[in-house]
């Protein structure tokens with residue numbers, strides 16, 4: 266064991282109220298009887314940033330979909346802000362590996378789409394100002410009227426962040442949102458994400474394949490093992506906030522990265 | 536439609552053997568209209584030669600000149616509102632009504648089949664079964680049910696054109712990807728919202744493909760209906776001219792008829808350009 270890394274399955278007391286609570290969640294896909302998740306229990310606290318890391322196929326996306334209410338668990342309980350999750354919830358914002366902007370809408374129309382769906386066109390028109398501000402924040406000033414075809418991958422992903430944020434969701438569920446980007450833009454987007462989460466006091470849950478990304482962003486890292494997908498360990502990251510990219514060169518950072526790499530290698534043997 | 540800028544020669548500021556220059560094949564440097572006229576003249580020239588040396592009987596194949604003269608004659612009749620215009624107008628009505636009916640039917644059935652589990656499980660197999668039948672064979676039935684007026688022709692035209700629209704609509708509704716579906720779910724969209732705000736717009740390219748195939752079918756249906764079910768349309772003029780062995784007339788009537796078909800097709804294509812502005816069609820692009 267190491268000083269910078271504390272094994273902690275009960276969650277950190279320094280953070281806020283529990284927002285998400287998963288108890289003994291299991292998922293077996295009926296189609297092929299794959300046990301994607303086996304007895305996963307997790308608590309996300311308000312304002313915390315949690316990452317999930319694990320080899321391909323260990324059930325990370327499945328976990329995220331269950332949390333989002335997109336698919337039901339085979340067993341176990343998921344509660345968000347005290348209420349059980351039984352279907353899609355509007356206090357959740359979600360982002361995927363692809364930006365999934367709709368090509369027949371301009372950037373700003375894409376961003377207000379969640380409002381249009383929830384409250385109708387008139388409300389969406391009123392939310393335009395807010396969408397402009399959000400575009401400003403992610404560095405897309407002046408791209409309001411541009412169609413997604415004319416945006417680069419990174420720009421499209423920024424616009425989809427805005428779309429996720431426009432409804433001010435309490436929880437952000439992110440499934441490898443920046444994995445299609447190059448390393449430089451990815452680092453920048455991560456810092457952006459951290460700032461947004463702090464400003465909006467949002468609780469974030471990020472699926473990633475990058476240990477560095479997980480460590481630089483997270484308060485806690487859920488390390489998963491495959492076949493069946495289960496939690497190997499929850500690693501706490503005690504680096505000070507706000508995090509900066511320089512921290513990636515500190516010894517503490519390196520230690521945590523090494524520790525997690527060790528956990529993942531162990532997982533491969535099993 | 537080909538991208539001219541791409542083919543523009545690159546300025547050379549070095550000796551040829553040290554600079555890599557994009558090579559442009561001969562055919563890429565020829566404008567489309569020129570290439571098309573070339574094919575046209577080769578075709579008409581061959582036609583002229585074949586008829587000039589009487590390699591086939593003039594009853595089977597008229598000369599290009601005869602055909603042109605007859606086209607002028609038919610054109611005059613059409614422009615002055617003669618009996619041919621009356622016939623053409625009947626056929627145009629059949630085409631418009633048939634296409635409208637096919638769009639309404641094809642679209643509704645496409646949504647039923649593409650959106651509901653019931654439609655997919657219970658209705659689709661029947662549609663596929665009917666689609667594999669030679670639909671023209673139903674013409675006598677339509678005549679028996681609807682008489683010799685334009686109704687039976689509209690029915691056959693719509694019958695033929697409906698299936699590609701059903702298939703295009705259903706395929707279009709299935710073309711939305713998993714992420715888009717999940718996104719709409721997480722936004723709490725209702726089924727109708729998901730259908731109209733996501734699935735239908737996503738499927739528009741396929742829907743238009745179905746419409747274009749339908750536009751061709753509707754023309755074939757109307758004319759076949761007129762051949763087999765009489766009436767006073769353009770198809771009847773063709774039938775009569777053919778029975779009188781007036782081949783130049785048959786040729787020129789067919790050419791005018793194909794103009795109508797072309798207009799319908801171009802209208803659909805124009806609508807597609809306007810509606811599906813984000814989707815670039817790659818017709819004849821080969822780079």
Ligand SMILES: Nc1ncnc2c1ncn2[C@@H]1O[C@H](COP(=O)(O)OP(=O)(O)OP(=O)(O)O)[C@@H](O)[C@H]1O
Pocket residue numbers: 294296297299300301319320321322323324325326327328494
């Ligand atoms: N819809 C599905 N039907 C059947 N099996 C599925 C389905 N989705 C996922 N699985 C299976 O569940 C397991 C976990 O899949 P999941 O997508 O959650 O993995 P992941 O950790 O997100 O992987 P990756 O890192 O590659 O995205 C895999 O073995 C996969 O084959």
Ligand SMILES: [Mg+2]
Pocket residue numbers: 325326327440
């Ligand atoms: Mg995944």
